[in-house]
Amino acid sequence: xxxxxxxxxxxxxxxxxxxxxxxxxxxxxxxTEALEAAHxxxxxxxxxxxxxxxxHPGTAHRALRAAGITGVPIVTVxxxxxxxxxxxxxxxxxxxxxxxxTVLAVxxxxxxxxxxxxxxxxPYDIDALSGLILPGLYAMSASRYQHLxxxxxxxxxxxxxxxxxxAIDNPRAQYRGEYTIDEVLESKPIADPLTILQCSPISDGAxxxxxxxxxxxxxxxxxxEILASVLESGEWWPSLDRADDRVWNAELIARTTERVLRESxxxxxxxxxxxxxxxxxxxxxxxxxxxxxCPTGEGAAFSREGHTSRGGRLPVNPSGGLLSxxxxxxxxxxxxxxxLYWQLTGQAGQRQVPGAQTALLETMGGSVSGLxxxxxxxAALRTL
Amino acid sequence: xxxxxxxxxxxxxxxxxxxxxxxxxxxxxxxTEALEAAHxxxxxxxxxxxxxxxxHPGTAHRALRAAGITGVPIVTVxxxxxxxxxxxxxxxxxxxxxxxxTVLAVxxxxxxxxxxxxxxxxPYDIDALSGLILPGLYAMSASRYQHLxxxxxxxxxxxxxxxxxxAIDNPRAQYRGEYTIDEVLESKPIADPLTILQCSPISDGAxxxxxxxxxxxxxxxxxxEILASVLESGEWWPSLDRADDRVWNAELIARTTERVLRESxxxxxxxxxxxxxxxxxxxxxxxxxxxxxCPTGEGAAFSREGHTSRGGRLPVNPSGGLLSxxxxxxxxxxxxxxxLYWQLTGQAGQRQVPGAQTALLETMGGSVSGLxxxxxxxAALRTL
Numbered sequence: 037x038x039x040x041x042x043x044x045x046x047x048x049x050x051x052x053x054x055x056x057x058x059x060x061x062x063x064x065x066x067x068t069e070a071l072e073a074a075h076x077x078x079x080x081x082x083x084x085x086x087x088x089x090x091x092h093p094g095t096a097h098r099a100l101r102a103a104g105i106t107g108v109p110i111v112t113v114x115x116x117x118x119x120x121x122x123x124x125x126x127x128x129x130x131x132x133x134x135x136x137x138t139v140l141a142v143x144x145x146x147x148x149x150x151x152x153x154x155x156x157x158x159p160y161d162i163d164a165l166s167g168l169i170l171p172g173l174y175a176m177s178a179s180r181y182q183h184l185x186x187x188x189x190x191x192x193x194x195x196x197x198x199x200x201x202x203a204i205d206n207p208r209a210q211y212r213g214e215y216t217i218d219e220v221l222e223s224k225p226i227a228d229p230l231t232i233l234q235c236s237p238i239s240d241g242a243x244x245x246x247x248x249x250x251x252x253x254x255x256x257x258x259x260x261e262i263l264a265s266v267l268e269s270g271e272w273w274p275s276l277d278r279a280d281d282r283v284w285n286a287e288l289i290a291r292t293t294e295r296v297l298r299e300s301x302x303x304x305x306x307x308x309x310x311x312x313x314x315x316x317x318x319x320x321x322x323x324x325x326x327x328x329x330c331p332t333g334e335g336a337a338f339s340r341e342g343h344t345s346r347g348g349r350l351p352v353n354p355s356g357g358l359l360s361x362x363x364x365x366x367x368x369x370x371x372x373x374x375x376l377y378w379q380l381t382g383q384a385g386q387r388q389v390p391g392a393q394t395a396l397l398e399t400m401g402g403s404v405s406g407l408x409x410x411x412x413x414x415a416a417l418r419t420l
Numbered sequence: 421x422x423x424x425x426x427x428x429x430x431x432x433x434x435x436x437x438x439x440x441x442x443x444x445x446x447x448x449x450x451x452t453e454a455l456e457a458a459h460x461x462x463x464x465x466x467x468x469x470x471x472x473x474x475x476h477p478g479t480a481h482r483a484l485r486a487a488g489i490t491g492v493p494i495v496t497v498x499x500x501x502x503x504x505x506x507x508x509x510x511x512x513x514x515x516x517x518x519x520x521x522t523v524l525a526v527x528x529x530x531x532x533x534x535x536x537x538x539x540x541x542x543p544y545d546i547d548a549l550s551g552l553i554l555p556g557l558y559a560m561s562a563s564r565y566q567h568l569x570x571x572x573x574x575x576x577x578x579x580x581x582x583x584x585x586x587a588i589d590n591p592r593a594q595y596r597g598e599y600t601i602d603e604v605l606e607s608k609p610i611a612d613p614l615t616i617l618q619c620s621p622i623s624d625g626a627x628x629x630x631x632x633x634x635x636x637x638x639x640x641x642x643x644x645e646i647l648a649s650v651l652e653s654g655e656w657w658p659s660l661d662r663a664d665d666r667v668w669n670a671e672l673i674a675r676t677t678e679r680v681l682r683e684s685x686x687x688x689x690x691x692x693x694x695x696x697x698x699x700x701x702x703x704x705x706x707x708x709x710x711x712x713x714c715p716t717g718e719g720a721a722f723s724r725e726g727h728t729s730r731g732g733r734l735p736v737n738p739s740g741g742l743l744s745x746x747x748x749x750x751x752x753x754x755x756x757x758x759x760l761y762w763q764l765t766g767q768a769g770q771r772q773v774p775g776a777q778t779a780l781l782e783t784m785g786g787s788v789s790g791l792x793x794x795x796x797x798x799a800a801l802r803t804l
Contacts, residue, residue, distance in 0.1 A: 058544055092542035093473050093500045097653070097794070109651045110795060111506065114496045116477045122495065126510075133517040158476035160442055267493045269481070410481070411494060 039251040042128040043420060044260040046074025047374035052241040052362035053210035059091055059146040062242035063099035066370070067142060074246035075257060078105040082136035085127040086112050087119030087143040088366035099144065114366075115267075117315065118401030119143060120243060121369025121413035125265040127247050128415075137249045143371075144242040145364035151238050170315065170402060171235060175227035177284040178318035182229065184333065187321075189229050191336035193220035195317040196233045196359055198345055203356025205386035210239055210362030234317040239362030243370025245377070250420070258381035259420035263300035268292040270410035284319075285400055285410055289326035292412040293398065297328075300416035304328050307350065308392040309379050311372035313400040314357040323398055324352060327414075346389065354379065354387045369399045369413065380419045393419045422635040426512040427804060428644040429630050429637055430458025431758035436625040436746035437594035443475055443530040446626035447483035450754070451526060458630035459641060462489040466520035469511040470496050471503030471527040472750035483528065498750075499651075501699065502785030503527060504627060505753025505797035509649045511631050512799075521633045527755075528626040529748035535622050554699065554786060555619060559611035561668040562702035566613065568717065571705075573613050575720035577604035579701040580617045580743055582729055587740025589770035594623055594746030618701040623746030627754025629761070634804070642765035643804035647684035652676040654794035668703075669784055669794055673710035676796045677782065681712075684800035688712050691734065692776040693763050695756035697784040698741040707782055708736060711798075730773065738763065738771045753783045753797065764803045777803045 048069025050062040057065070071078065084105070086096040096112045115122040120143025127139040154171055157164030181187060197217055203209035215233060223233040253259055270288035297304065310329065314320035321335035329350060330338040338344065344352035355361050355375035358368060376395040378384040394417070401411040432453025434446040441449070455462065468489070470480040480496045499506040504527025511523040538555055541548030565571060581601055587593035599617060607617040637643055654672035681688065694713065698704035705719035713734060714722040722728065728736035739745050739759035742752060760779040762768040778801070785795040 060544070089477050092544065093498060094542055094545060098545065106655050107653055109653050110499075111510070111651070112498045114477060114498060115494075126495070129519065133519065135513070135517065158478055160444065160476065161478060161482065267495070269491055269493045271490050 038134070038249060040132055040134045041250040042131040042247050042262040043250045043253050044245055044262065044377050045248050045253055045257045046070045046072070046076065046246040047244065047377045048073060049208060049243040049371055049374050050241050051208045052239050052364060052371065054148040055240050057240065059095050059144050060099040060102050062146065062240060063142060063144050064103045066242040066244040067103040067140065070140070070244035070246050076138060076246050080138050081105065081108045081140050082138055083130060084108055084110045084140045084142060085123035086110060087115065087121070087123035087369065088112065088145060089114055089116060089119050090147065091144065091366070115411040116401035117313065117365050118369055118399035118411055118413045119366040121397070121399035122267060122401070122411065124245060124369055124373055125267050125413050125415070128262045128265050131247055131249050137252050139247050140244060141247060141370060142242065142244045143367040143369055145366040146240050147238045147364060148240050171227040171230060173284055174316035174318055175230045177322065178229050181318060181322065185336070187336045189221055190217050191340055192229065192234060192317045193217045194340045195314065195320050196220045198339065199314060199353050199357040199359040202346060202354050202387065203360035206356050206361060209356045209360050210237055211360045230316055236315045236358035236363035239364040241362060241364035241367040241371065243367045243374050245370055245373050258383065260377050260380045260417050261420045263302060263416040263418055264296045265413065265415035266292050266295045266299070267411055267413050268295065270412065284322070285402065285412065286322050286326040288410055288412045289323055289398065289400065290328070292414045293327040296414045296416050302394060302416045306394045307396050308394050309351050309354060309376065309389045310396045311353055311355060311375055312398040314353055314359050315363060317359070320352060320357065327396065327398060346387065351389045354384070354389055372397050372399060376417055380417060422518070422633060424516055424518045425634040426515040426631050426646040427634045427637050428646065428761050429632050429641045430454045430456070430460065431629045431761045432457060433592060433627040433755055433758050434625050435592045436623050436748060436755065438532040439624050441624065443479050443528050444483040444486050446530065446624060447526060447528050448487045450626040450628040451487040451524065454524070454628035454630050460522060460630050464522050465489065465492045465524050466522055467514060468492055468494045468524045468526060469507035470494060471499065471505070471507035471753065472496065472529060473498055473500060473503050474529065474531065475750070499795040500785035501697065501749050502753055502783035502795055502797045503750040505781070505783040506651060506785070506795065508629060508753055508757055509651050509797050509799070512646045512649050515631055515633050521636050523631050524628060525631060525754060526626065526628045527751040527753055529750040530624050531622045531748060532624050555611040555614060557668055558700035558702050559614045561706065562613050565702060565706065569720070571720045573605055574601050575724055576613065576618060576701045577601045578724045579698065579704050580604045582723065583698060583737050583741040583743045586730060586738050586771065587744035590740050590745060593740045593744050594621055595744045614700055614702070620699045620742035620747035623748040625746060625748035625751040625755065627751045627758050629754055629757050642767065644761050644764045644801050645804045647686060647800040647802055648680045649797065649799035650676050650679045650683065651795055651797050652679065654796065668706070669786065669796065670706050670710040672794055672796045673707055673782065673784065676798045677711040680798045680800050686778060686800045690778045691780050692778050693735050693738060693760065693773045694780045695737055695739060695759055696782040698737055698743050699747060701743070704736060704741065711780065711782060730771065735773045738768070738773055756781050756783060760801050764801060
């Protein structure tokens with residue numbers, strides 16, 4: 037019987053940032069690189085899963101046609117910031133179930149031509165219209181977290197310093213600059229205690245990955261197995277009467293990660309590198325705690341002690357993360373996946389985490405108003 | 421081993437048409453009816469697949485929360501007019517593959533508050549901006565079809581007369597009126613030869629269906645098996661140098677249907693009732709031909725002879741179709757599915773096709789500009 041374990045055989049991305057390319061052109065860049073890396077032709081594809089949030093209907097088909105792909109079934113999905121990660125998940129599961137042998141996962145977002153500042157809220161979302169948009173929600177989480185654990189503004193700012201430093205070695209990143217803690221804290225206030233250098237930017241970009249059944253892959257290509265991937269959805273937030281629900285979506289991240297670890301039989305001690313959803317600095321701290329990578333309440337100290345830096349024992353967001361690589365919503369999950377593929381196959385260049393073999397990926401799809409619903413996707417990856 | 425054949429155990433819809441309800445409220449109406457019909461609780465659901473085209477991110481989560489559903493993974497998909505049908509397809513396949521036991525497929529669109537006239541084209545779609553929007557594309561198909569087969573304007577108009585007549589017995593339909601062929605032809609011109617009564621309207625609405633693995637269903641509920649469902653994507657159109665590519669997407673519809681018939685082992689002779697994508701009158705004629713329900717070039721005569729009328733030997737769109745029930749994009753596939761479920765379980769009231777046991781469903785997802793890409797979904801259904 038064919039081995040249907042889903043395996044990454046190639047990835048590609050555009051550059052990230054404000055740029056003149058259309059969504060279609062960005063997809064062509066990412067898809068062309070991924071297909072070439074995987075030694076796969078457009079005619080080999082059984083299906084395409086494409087994640088995007090704000091693209092108009094037809095963008096997927098138009099973009100893929102421009103990449104030389106027609107006549108292949110296309111499933112377009114939306115899951116807020118985790119749209120691309122959901123595309124990866126559905127593609128990987130279709131391979132695992134034996135439905136497809138070779139699929140392409142794609143993510144794309146073109147934002148800089150119409151969004152200035154925060155993403156505009158849904159006109160039907162009364163929570164968002166009352167001010168509970170994502171910067172505000174993350175800021176509330178940050179304040180609560182600081183209160184509970186005695187964490188300082190400098191601790192929060194450190195995440196930004198670290199991720200911007202990582203991005204210096206990422207030629208595709210949107211922001212590549214060395215910042216001090218003071219510079220982060222003195223940058224423009226967005227939602228107290230978060231300053232603009234603690235918020236991920238509005239970006240344009242695309243990412244793509246070829247996923248194939250292990251049985252059809254060749255050892256001649258660089259291969260990374262998707263050991264497990266899981267989509268879970270969350271409850272409403274905030275439930276301030278629940279002491280354990282103190283920060284945005286910690287429970288959901290924990291629940292999703294636990295399932296991935298169980299299904300993949302990976303222990304957190306084995307993890308060499310992670311890419312997580314640092315849409316805001318506080319997000320990275322809460323997420324690595326919720327994933328069980330360090331004890332609850334110790335994420336800030338764990339980071340500031342250097343354990344999550346590139347030379348540390350568990351590098352987090354070596355790509356620069358959303359904060360510095362950029363955050364083109366639908367593309368982000370594929371950008372995270374591409375970074376981990378490069379890390380796990382020794383192709384990460386100056387950013388390489390030596391000997392990385394096992395990785396976790398996490399993306400949080402909170403909608404434009406963070407109250408509207410959440411779809412978290414987590415995956416475990418290992419060098420084959 | 422558990423029988424994982426996907427089975428419909430309940431459906432629900434809102435009314436269709438211009439109405440004051442929000443997308444969220446429409447979803448609540450459809451989902452509540454579907455869960456009650458299936459005797460399924462929100463806590464029984466393993467996953468939700470929701471199709472929509474123009475809803476803002478978060479709508480799915482907000483709507484489902486309003487229906488009492490939180491903490492269930494939600495996959496939101498977009499496939500133009502076949503978004504809801506794609507949600508059904510993905511949900512059914514997740515059950516067939518044994519990934520889930522009980523899923524909810526939902527479709528919704530809220531259009532009347534912001535669209536007047538044709539759906540506005542994507543600002544990046546140069547084909548659409550040059551005028552090749554859907555009414556124009558269907559009109560070109562109609563002209564070509566008339567030229568090839570000597571079909572008259574009256575033949576086209578008959579489809580509108582038939583479907584509006586069917587809708588008189590559908591209390592949820594948007595337009596329920598008796599029209600003559602002359603009245604159809606004398607209605608406002610939209611894109612020659614199509615008049616407004618030959619174009620589906622802008623609508624608000626939602627639909628929902630509970631899909632369960634046969635092994636967990638009870639014979640006490642009214643059950644319809646989804647024998648097969650298929651998503652296929654098309655090539656670019658038009659290729660006027662190909663004589664067989666004379667009308668919009670006929671090749672794609674034929675290819676998708678052939679796969680469904682093969683996988684379901686259903687013969688067209690066994691089909692008792694169909695719901696197809698009559699976004700425009702010409703669409704119904706081309707579609708029933710492409711599906712093999714009548715010979716190529718004879719669809720208009722076949723219809724006008726009464727064979728596709730409710731008392732005929734192969735009733736097409738007994739619900740009134742998109743032309744009369746309405747066409748809230750993301751909801752349409754679920755509305756078609758609901759009609760066929762009611763027909764196949766003897767619950768279609770005044771619209772009942774006596775003894776209907778086997779049905780086909782077809783939805784064409786052409787994007788706002790019909791050139792941008794196409795995702796056709798076809799399914800075969802049978803009373804269990």
